[in-house]
Amino acid sequence: MLSKRHPQLNKNGELIHLLTLEGLSRAHLNQILDTAASFVTVSDQEVKKLPILRGKSVFNLFFENSTRTRTTFEIAAKRLSADVFNLDIQRSSTAKGETMLDTIANLSAMQADMFVVRHSSSGAPFLIAEHVAPHVHVVNAGDGRHAHPTQGLLDMYTIRHFMAKRGKQFTDLRVAIVGDILHSRVARSDIHALSTLGVPELRAVGPLTLLPGGLEEMGVRVFSKMDEGIKDVDVIIMLRLQNERMKGALLPSAQEYFEHYGLTRERLALAAPNAIVMHPGPMNRGVEIASDVADGEQAVILDQVTFGIAVRMAVMSLVAGNKA
Amino acid sequence: MLSKRHPQLNKNGELIHLLTLEGLSRAHLNQILDTAASFVTVSDQEVKKLPILRGKSVFNLFFENSTRTRTTFEIAAKRLSADVFNLDIQRSSTAKGETMLDTIANLSAMQADMFVVRHSSSGAPFLIAEHVAPHVHVVNAGDGRHAHPTQGLLDMYTIRHFMAKRGKQFTDLRVAIVGDILHSRVARSDIHALSTLGVPELRAVGPLTLLPGGLEEMGVRVFSKMDEGIKDVDVIIMLRLQNERMKGALLPSAQEYFEHYGLTRERLALAAPNAIVMHPGPMNRGVEIASDVADGEQAVILDQVTFGIAVRMAVMSLVAGNKA
Amino acid sequence: MLSKRHPQLNKNGELIHLLTLEGLSRAHLNQILDTAASFVTVSDQEVKKLPILRGKSVFNLFFENSTRTRTTFEIAAKRLSADVFNLDIQRSSTAKGETMLDTIANLSAMQADMFVVRHSSSGAPFLIAEHVAPHVHVVNAGDGRHAHPTQGLLDMYTIRHFMAKRGKQFTDLRVAIVGDILHSRVARSDIHALSTLGVPELRAVGPLTLLPGGLEEMGVRVFSKMDEGIKDVDVIIMLRLQNERMKGALLPSAQEYFEHYGLTRERLALAAPNAIVMHPGPMNRGVEIASDVADGEQAVILDQVTFGIAVRMAVMSLVAGNKA
Numbered sequence: 001m002l003s004k005r006h007p008q009l010n011k012n013g014e015l016i017h018l019l020t021l022e023g024l025s026r027a028h029l030n031q032i033l034d035t036a037a038s039f040v041t042v043s044d045q046e047v048k049k050l051p052i053l054r055g056k057s058v059f060n061l062f063f064e065n066s067t068r069t070r071t072t073f074e075i076a077a078k079r080l081s082a083d084v085f086n087l088d089i090q091r092s093s094t095a096k097g098e099t100m101l102d103t104i105a106n107l108s109a110m111q112a113d114m115f116v117v118r119h120s121s122s123g124a125p126f127l128i129a130e131h132v133a134p135h136v137h138v139v140n141a142g143d144g145r146h147a148h149p150t151q152g153l154l155d156m157y158t159i160r161h162f163m164a165k166r167g168k169q170f171t172d173l174r175v176a177i178v179g180d181i182l183h184s185r186v187a188r189s190d191i192h193a194l195s196t197l198g199v200p201e202l203r204a205v206g207p208l209t210l211l212p213g214g215l216e217e218m219g220v221r222v223f224s225k226m227d228e229g230i231k232d233v234d235v236i237i238m239l240r241l242q243n244e245r246m247k248g249a250l251l252p253s254a255q256e257y258f259e260h261y262g263l264t265r266e267r268l269a270l271a272a273p274n275a276i277v278m279h280p281g282p283m284n285r286g287v288e289i290a291s292d293v294a295d296g297e298q299a300v301i302l303d304q305v306t307f308g309i310a311v312r313m314a315v316m317s318l319v320a321g322n323k324a
Numbered sequence: 325m326l327s328k329r330h331p332q333l334n335k336n337g338e339l340i341h342l343l344t345l346e347g348l349s350r351a352h353l354n355q356i357l358d359t360a361a362s363f364v365t366v367s368d369q370e371v372k373k374l375p376i377l378r379g380k381s382v383f384n385l386f387f388e389n390s391t392r393t394r395t396t397f398e399i400a401a402k403r404l405s406a407d408v409f410n411l412d413i414q415r416s417s418t419a420k421g422e423t424m425l426d427t428i429a430n431l432s433a434m435q436a437d438m439f440v441v442r443h444s445s446s447g448a449p450f451l452i453a454e455h456v457a458p459h460v461h462v463v464n465a466g467d468g469r470h471a472h473p474t475q476g477l478l479d480m481y482t483i484r485h486f487m488a489k490r491g492k493q494f495t496d497l498r499v500a501i502v503g504d505i506l507h508s509r510v511a512r513s514d515i516h517a518l519s520t521l522g523v524p525e526l527r528a529v530g531p532l533t534l535l536p537g538g539l540e541e542m543g544v545r546v547f548s549k550m551d552e553g554i555k556d557v558d559v560i561i562m563l564r565l566q567n568e569r570m571k572g573a574l575l576p577s578a579q580e581y582f583e584h585y586g587l588t589r590e591r592l593a594l595a596a597p598n599a600i601v602m603h604p605g606p607m608n609r610g611v612e613i614a615s616d617v618a619d620g621e622q623a624v625i626l627d628q629v630t631f632g633i634a635v636r637m638a639v640m641s642l643v644a645g646n647k648a
Numbered sequence: 649m650l651s652k653r654h655p656q657l658n659k660n661g662e663l664i665h666l667l668t669l670e671g672l673s674r675a676h677l678n679q680i681l682d683t684a685a686s687f688v689t690v691s692d693q694e695v696k697k698l699p700i701l702r703g704k705s706v707f708n709l710f711f712e713n714s715t716r717t718r719t720t721f722e723i724a725a726k727r728l729s730a731d732v733f734n735l736d737i738q739r740s741s742t743a744k745g746e747t748m749l750d751t752i753a754n755l756s757a758m759q760a761d762m763f764v765v766r767h768s769s770s771g772a773p774f775l776i777a778e779h780v781a782p783h784v785h786v787v788n789a790g791d792g793r794h795a796h797p798t799q800g801l802l803d804m805y806t807i808r809h810f811m812a813k814r815g816k817q818f819t820d821l822r823v824a825i826v827g828d829i830l831h832s833r834v835a836r837s838d839i840h841a842l843s844t845l846g847v848p849e850l851r852a853v854g855p856l857t858l859l860p861g862g863l864e865e866m867g868v869r870v871f872s873k874m875d876e877g878i879k880d881v882d883v884i885i886m887l888r889l890q891n892e893r894m895k896g897a898l899l900p901s902a903q904e905y906f907e908h909y910g911l912t913r914e915r916l917a918l919a920a921p922n923a924i925v926m927h928p929g930p931m932n933r934g935v936e937i938a939s940d941v942a943d944g945e946q947a948v949i950l951d952q953v954t955f956g957i958a959v960r961m962a963v964m965s966l967v968a969g970n971k972a
Contacts, residue, residue: 048381048435055693055697057696067413075434075435079407103930106716106950107719110954111692111957281422306433309435369703372759391735399733629758
């Protein structure tokens, strides 16, 4: 019996690329989170370098601009002692009419070892992973509305970390994702990971115009009322409201959005005691989240950033250690 | 008796940030200059690297663009073996509506060790220094019209170096600063440092429209006539005339400016024999300085650049060595 | 008897800059190619680093933008353990009215060890080489229509490598360069190197409007018919057709160009069996080259890229090892 091989796993089922969290097993996710845990302490040390990727060439290919995400990958790669190359793709050969695959083939010929890819088109990192030489690894840093797997993983790390302090595991949790789920690759990656890790109650909260179809089929409960949606949850994942949405027909105004879906101190009180508040950043204070909540005791938003470095170090070192 | 602590010093009076030269003691300044002297020789060695900042993450945060100044800090940090991250702030999260302090909080969460900050608003580096975690150090690379402390320090280094060859100390000198002092953060930092180091005669020379009030109260003699202003001085610090000034109502034209305040060979003869000519760069040849003076024997303009690397290495290694 | 010294050689005839292949001896070219051969294996190793330029500062000065070429030099320099500084020249002091030579003088004062220069004006790297301090080395990364010596060298490396497998040397070869030779610095560098290395039959193929005068005087046979030009050749070097040419009066249209000069499978059959197909990239598929030829067995286009890293490592390490 033939089965189509998962594009990010080798024939031993080991991770050689990280393209999506969909289809990864609980064991895969735990391996990444456990590896990240060992790197969290590295970042606290006086000398924050490990020789794991020494002499390796990591290329940041950001077809869509994101200074922050690019920087986190650059930090992670340099802490692993890699040489990092940031390509200004907007000004490069692709602008001269070269195809993306010719660009990739050229960079591979320069003996790249890893591509970190951000692209506005869903699936671009898959296309690249299908065409690279066997020694090259691809990490998806966000593709269209499809996936943002390292953000999903750092969210899982954050949840595991803080819930363990409260004596809880994934299988004990109620988690609410709030906001523009329709356009969010973060939400998509979080939903896949939370399901795989056995979260029994997963909720999507937002205006119906910003919720995609098919959520119930994935086991997600849908709420259009914020107060009901976050009632008794252990974890609230707030999503960023893209400015462009507010200008379109999907939403009335930022003020009205805040009134209905903004996370205020009063609303937060409806969640479980000690619930944590997460946000992938950058935040729109006063739009999706009140400033006092963003800076409050229950917010773990900056911890997410810190753990994000360790999680990216874990992903890079794991894929680099496995052979196609 | 309580005193408000100086924001750039810890409770032992040690430098933990470099925000301004105002309020630094002569001992502080001399410590930086002496440390820089030890680094000047490093730059001449075959291998120009020291392990002082190995594994540390230095972030260049240039909210105002300055390729040259950014490059000098990048060189200094890399010679100290730091990992350097250049953030394209104009294209980053601040452009997505995030506040500057949220951006800083995020970068701190990535375990930054040092921020080198350039900003068009006076005081921005102070604001940042007030909000960073205790292990993070802030170096001001120029803020508005307020201060440019590393430029001030490299000017002091240059003066000390060349005047020592002439058997002179700061307490023996006549120094003239010439040009648009009103808008110059370099002039402001120089005046503070020169005063602290005991220069007995400090002069400001320029059109009255470009001289700020309050100079006399700081012990600075004011001259609107160039020939009188530079008579018998040991050091002439020429300032760059910003192009935008020439378009405004403050100045008639570049030609007329040169006629009245341009440093020519004839005018330079009015200064003390062996007087040195300094300029922070980039120069407008034929506007504030004649080409043959800029390239002449008394010009030490390129020495300033060389010493600037050593001075920035000194500042970075000193602040990184002190704990909040 | 006085002779004017070649600007890129010291008085012992050793290479201290690489500005052009014109005037370099066969021994010079072979030394570079032999050195590159030793670096090709480095790029295949697990840790791709050599300490040859450790502590050295290499500045990429790209006055004309070229992300790909800049990246190849950055990779080469980092594999030699240099510190690499990419200057955003468009946004730097030259934009503030500073002269190019003042910019260079300033960067030299920061103890730069090497400048890699790309400029739209022919001769700019020569001008820079004439003005740098004796310890500074200049590598031309393409100047105007004049020269692109590292591309020429990597082309030579590629030809030597693949022809050796067929038992042939430069003195046995027929080589055709096809396309817009008039505007091509690559063609100019290739012609100089191929002549020096003793290629007995060198051909230029293209529309007469895109062929420069004087080719026959250089020993190059001129063909305006593609089928005749590539008949029985061992090596075909295709040139990129710049988009801007197609808009001008020099050429009718991309389709018509492809019809007359595009390299198709049928045309390739006219060349010698096992002839190799080269292209400096980025390719215009369907304009100067058919896709199946670009991806075919005889194409060595990606090998050129790989060898280009080793060739640039060779050039950098050789010039850095010689004293002015």
